[in-house]
Amino acid sequence: xxxxxxxxxxxxxxxxxxxxxxxxxxxxxxxxxxxxxxxxxxxxxxxxxxxxxxxxxxxxxxxxxxxxxxxxxxxxxxxxxxxxxxxxxxxxxxxxxxxxxxxxxxx
Amino acid sequence: xxxxxxxxxxxxxxxxxxxxxxxxxxxxxxxxxxxxxxxxxxxxxxxxxxxxxxxxxxxxxxxxxxxxxxxxxxxxxxxxxxxxxxxxxxxxxxxxxxxxxxxxxxxxxxxxxxxxxxxxxxxxxxxxxxxxx
Numbered sequence: 001x002x003x004x005x006x007x008x009x010x011x012x013x014x015x016x017x018x019x020x021x022x023x024x025x026x027x028x029x030x031x032x033x034x035x036x037x038x039x040x041x042x043x044x045x046x047x048x049x050x051x052x053x054x055x056x057x058x059x060x061x062x063x064x065x066x067x068x069x070x071x072x073x074x075x076x077x078x079x080x081x082x083x084x085x086x087x088x089x090x091x092x093x094x095x096x097x098x099x100x101x102x103x104x105x106x107x
Numbered sequence: 108x109x110x111x112x113x114x115x116x117x118x119x120x121x122x123x124x125x126x127x128x129x130x131x132x133x134x135x136x137x138x139x140x141x142x143x144x145x146x147x148x149x150x151x152x153x154x155x156x157x158x159x160x161x162x163x164x165x166x167x168x169x170x171x172x173x174x175x176x177x178x179x180x181x182x183x184x185x186x187x188x189x190x191x192x193x194x195x196x197x198x199x200x201x202x203x204x205x206x207x208x209x210x211x212x213x214x215x216x217x218x219x220x221x222x223x224x225x226x227x228x229x230x231x232x233x234x235x236x237x238x239x240x
Contacts, residue, residue: 026183091116091204097140098202101130102122 008077011056016041017049021058024072031067113207121199124173131176131191148176165189185209 012018020035032050036043050070053059057076062069120127130136132148142156142163148170156163161182168188169177177190187209194201 087114087206088116091114091206094141095116095118095202095204098130099118099120101136101140102120102126105126105130105136 007056008058011052011058014049016045017052020046020049021053021072024059024070025074029062029069029071031069033067035070111208111210113205113209115203115205117201117203119196119199120202124193124195124200127193127200127202128173128176154178180206 036046039046059070134146137144142158144156146154152167163182165178167178180187180189190205192203
């Protein structure tokens with residue numbers, strides 16, 4: 001589904017927007033104010049980025065009083081990444097490095 | 108809800124178990140293939156693996172020299188156990204790594220943070236360069 005991929009890629013192509021998404025992935029739900037405090041851009045700009053992320057299905061919002069909380073929807077990345085095979089790939093690379101080390105220890 | 112997953116990687120290594128054991132348990136050797144660390148081969152010892160992307164909190168759970176090494180592996184919401192098993196073969200050692208006990212959503216968060224991004228950005232560049240239809 002190239003069009004779904006394209007939208008995800010284009011949405012995350014902007015470094016500021018990507019940084020906001022990564023922070024939500026790593027740190028969990030946050031308010032717009034909390035995100036703005038560390039985003040390096042104005043609150044309206046952060047809100048605009050969040051709107052684009054929401055449209056791509058990458059974040060969801062939750063209203064509580066006057067605050068809006070955002071959280072990442074990692075499931076939206078599922079079409080792109082098979083997580084278990086990513087982890088296996090990490091260990092395969094580590095096995096390669098281990099084997100290289102063992103060969104050097106031989107000398 | 109409580110369904111857990113595991114990742115298994117196995118390989119025949121043309122080296123004796125004794126040598127593999129050293130690479131798995133000596134801090135300066137671990138640093139060469141896995142990550143910077145303060146590992147000590149003692150049950151209940153807590154140590155930390157440090158990568159460029161963040162760190163992993165670990166605790167030694169089980170040690171049987173040249174046979175089994177297990178430690179907890181907690182990072183970015185991923186709570187798991189890594190177990191190494193060494194089995195001598197005619198030509199060397201069969202090495203098995205099992206990372207187990209994590210839930211699917213934990214794997215997503217962890218892999219996304221640690222592993223996924225590099226490939227993800229490589230793909231991203233391809234799209235931006237118009238090489239993907």
